[in-house]
Amino acid sequence: MAIPSLTLTDGHRIPQVGFGVFRVDPDQTERIVTDALEAGYRHIDTAALYGNEEGVGRALAASGIARDELFVTTKLWNDRQAGDEPLAAIDESLERLGLESVDLYLVHWPAPARGTYLNAWEKLVEIRDAGKARSIGVSNHLPEHIREIAAATGVTPAVDQIELHPAYQQRDVTDACAALGIRVEAWGPLGQGKYPLLEETPVVAAAAAHGVSPAQVVLRWHIQQGHIVFPKSTHPDRIRENLDVFGFALTSAEQDAITALDRGGSVSKHPSEVN
Template identity: 80%
Template structure:
């Protein structure tokens, strides 16, 4: 099984399917990431605020997988955006991960009340130029935030990681990003279980037609949309199941029917509210 990669606007290639560790207990992280790596994942998405970078690092070190076969993302938290704090934060994350360089470093939220997201982006450019990350991007940034950071630096993020699932597709953000060559990473790709997505007729019908689970159908929808996606699970069986997306394809009608589930159904916080 080969996971497809997509090319970012800086020439870095990223596996389109990865494994996320949001809300994975630090005590369980090494075991769960080890399960994911053994299943075949090579793209791991963590963040400083998750508190589990050290567990990710232990799993990577124990895996024996060559570094150049791995793609590791972490993120700068909101209280580290001012002054030179981002420069210290990346060093702390690298130490916890046991790495000299991550593949992608993201500004986790714009945190607009703090007024430091432009400074954070300026420091991200310096971090990339220092070789501590191959690529830089953002998370939860809206078009106004993207305009500000690009105007200040002339540097366009490689990705914007946003809440995205069939009921909430953020077309204003994704269309703007597409114009600038920014790839979309979808967090909460299954709606975090906060609405009955798997019972929706288009999802259930496609699952029955292809002999797949509803979760696999929705993840396949993301893949065909061109999103980069990293579902999370603590279950080894589900970890493997979420990887099994590349032996079927949704028809154009099935894809369109799932896309039509859009209803502005945000299930998490608005970027202006997280500071």
């Protein structure tokens, strides 16, 4: 199965569908990531906070897949943003992953109360220049954070990974990213099961029309919006199903009906609250 890739601001390319391991039990991570790799995923998204980088690394090493066929993302946690801490944190993540470099390294949250996100970004530029991360970006950053770090360093993030699903589309953030050429990655693309997204009438109708599952419809909606997505599951059948979203296309009417579900329905915390 050919997974489309998108070009980042720095010229590197990123697979549009990846596999996320948020809240995946560290003891189960190797098995679950192995299932994902066997299903055809080549883009794995983890973070230091998740506590499962070692399991990801073991699965990658055991897969036999060439390093240049894999795209690996990890993230810098909030309490490592100050001083030279990001430089130590990336080395620790690389050791746990068993890699010499990652394809994408993100500042996990701006953590504005700490006042260190600009320093963190400056250090990520150093990390990129040292060859330890091919591309660098941010996660959960609002337009004001992005504009500040880009103005201060002259380096625009390659991506902003944000909470994004039909009920919560963050148009202010996505518009700002589009204006700067920043790719949007959607975490929680299915709303983390915290509201009945898969029972919404436009989703159910499109699923029936195309002979696919409601989850596949929502993932396809993301794809056609140009988002990069990380569906997460621990079940092999669903892992495969979530990747099988390229054999159909939503009509413009179906796409618009799902887009109309936006109601500011966040299922997580606001970036100003996570420090």
